[in-house]
Amino acid sequence: MTHLFIINPAAGSRDRTAEYSEVIHKTMKDQGLPYEIRVSTAPGECRRIAREAAAKGEEIRLYACGGDGTLNEVVQGAAGFSNAAVTVFSGGSGNDFVKLFDDPRAFFSLDRLLDAEEATFDLIRCNGDIAMNICSVGLDARIGTDVSRYKRLPLLHGFRAYAASTLVNVIKGIAEHYIVEINGKRIDGKQTFVCVCNGRFYGGGFQPVPEADPADGLLDVLLVKQVSRLQVPGIIGKYKNGRYKELPKIVRHYRTKEIKIICDKPTPINLDGELRTAQEVTMSIADEKLRFFYPKGLSWAVKELEKV
Numbered sequence: 001m002t003h004l005f006i007i008n009p010a011a012g013s014r015d016r017t018a019e020y021s022e023v024i025h026k027t028m029k030d031q032g033l034p035y036e037i038r039v040s041t042a043p044g045e046c047r048r049i050a051r052e053a054a055a056k057g058e059e060i061r062l063y064a065c066g067g068d069g070t071l072n073e074v075v076q077g078a079a080g081f082s083n084a085a086v087t088v089f090s091g092g093s094g095n096d097f098v099k100l101f102d103d104p105r106a107f108f109s110l111d112r113l114l115d116a117e118e119a120t121f122d123l124i125r126c127n128g129d130i131a132m133n134i135c136s137v138g139l140d141a142r143i144g145t146d147v148s149r150y151k152r153l154p155l156l157h158g159f160r161a162y163a164a165s166t167l168v169n170v171i172k173g174i175a176e177h178y179i180v181e182i183n184g185k186r187i188d189g190k191q192t193f194v195c196v197c198n199g200r201f202y203g204g205g206f207q208p209v210p211e212a213d214p215a216d217g218l219l220d221v222l223l224v225k226q227v228s229r230l231q232v233p234g235i236i237g238k239y240k241n242g243r244y245k246e247l248p249k250i251v252r253h254y255r256t257k258e259i260k261i262i263c264d265k266p267t268p269i270n271l272d273g274e275l276r277t278a279q280e281v282t283m284s285i286a287d288e289k290l291r292f293f294y295p296k297g298l299s300w301a302v303k304e305l306e307k308v
Contacts, residue, residue, distance in 0.1 A: 003034065005020070006070070011069065047076045050084070061086075063088070064089065065089045069274070079290065096202045117293065125282075134196065140193035141268040174232070176190065183254055194223055262280050267281075
């Protein structure tokens with residue numbers, strides 16, 4: 001089995017290629033394991049590197065060296081290849097996906113990642129794309145995809161960047177008219193946004209559906225009705241902390257294998273932090289599955305975490 005480390009120098013607030021390389025060389029040589037380091041030089045290259053490596057057919061472990069954006073690219077490249085397992089060697093500014101584990105700090109340790117166990121996770125098929133964590137349409141999508149530009153500003157990291165993006169996008173406008181088809185229902189009306197969860201965390205610490213399970217074969221969907229600007233702060237606070245059940249008149253929760261959203265015009269879509277635009281959006285559980293490996297002993301299942 002080969003270990004391939006894919007480093008994204010654009011992840012986080014600075015280029016950590018030298019730091020990553022030093023740790024990888026030392027640790028892998030000490031353990032006598034075969035490995036290779038590849039450094040991306042352009043957006044989308046992590047995906048290409050991962051796909052070319054997985055396509056060789058040999059058993060391989062792919063380490064996304066960066067944050068959620070890097071992990072998403074590597075997952076897109078590895079999707080559909082049963083010989084490839086993926087993880088993240090954390091170093092980005094978000095690292096939201098691994099917050100579903102009880103000790104996400106373990107993903108900063110290469111020694112711990114080398115002593116790993118594995119789970120099979122679902123993926124989201126969004127039109128022609130693959131995502132692994134959380135997708136959204138509407139206000140939330142505009143906020144989520146704008147966060148990266150605010151992260152570049154001094155003192156605006158994590159939730160602060162999300163808060164800044166929220167303020168700007170709320171001023172621009174809140175609700176849009178959608179036709180939503182889900183579980184045999186057709187919902188026609190104005191919505192603030194639609195959030196589709198496979199994982200549990202995004203946006204620097206938002207946890208919209210705490211019970212979302214990336215291995216149960218279902219997507220957790222939140223439909224947020226039209227609200228006023230004055231209502232937004234109170235709703236965002238509860239939404240951030242997974243308290244959507246306290247807003248039954250505003251937020252509807254569904255569990256489904258597929259959702260279709262028809263918009264009046266091309267609309268922003270948040271695909272694990274990446275921006276897409278479409279007028280019709282179909283999100284479903286993908287046929288492809290993800291082999292995800294993680295430090296041995298960590299818990300991620302909802303029932304297990306409730307006991308911690």
